[in-house]
Amino acid sequence: ISTTSNLVFTLAGVLKRYEANISSLTVCSFHRVSCKFKATVLLRACECWLELFLVTKLSFHIKLRDLPFDLPLKTLLSPRLFTSNEYEVLRAVLCWLYLQLNPLRQTLTAHSTIITLFSKETAVFLEQPQGQKYITIFQALRMHGITESAWTLILTAPIHCRGIFVFI
Incomplete structure (x- = not known):
């Protein structure tokens, strides 16, 4: 009995240390451990x-790739998701999706490259068999915030007019 209680006590201490050291490098592996041990x-x-x-x-x-499918979805659906700009959430989702589709990548790709990749498709990605399982993640995005952000960027962006930059 004392061995079991020592093991539980040790595991509790390890989990407490994990909790204090969550970072970009560790969050996915710590989440996996917490699921495994029901912590x-x-x-x-x-x-x-x-x-x-x-x-x-x-x-x-690059550890973004290690997020299991249900975790980004749960995070996107949370009312506590913090962002100063909804478009940045879309960028994160697109990057995560790119890494899911390219699991052998060892480095992150520029956002413009990801956009170009999805723009080259002849059909809508989410309507293809490969994209069907990702529909719920894109449905969880707060699109009104993304489109409002886009309009804000458009309305405050400098426009080059006869050599003069003006703001609309």
């Missing part, structure tokens, strides 16, 4: 970290 406190800590840092930290890290 709900660590699981919730990983989910909270993603709500705060999916866009600002993880979307620029």
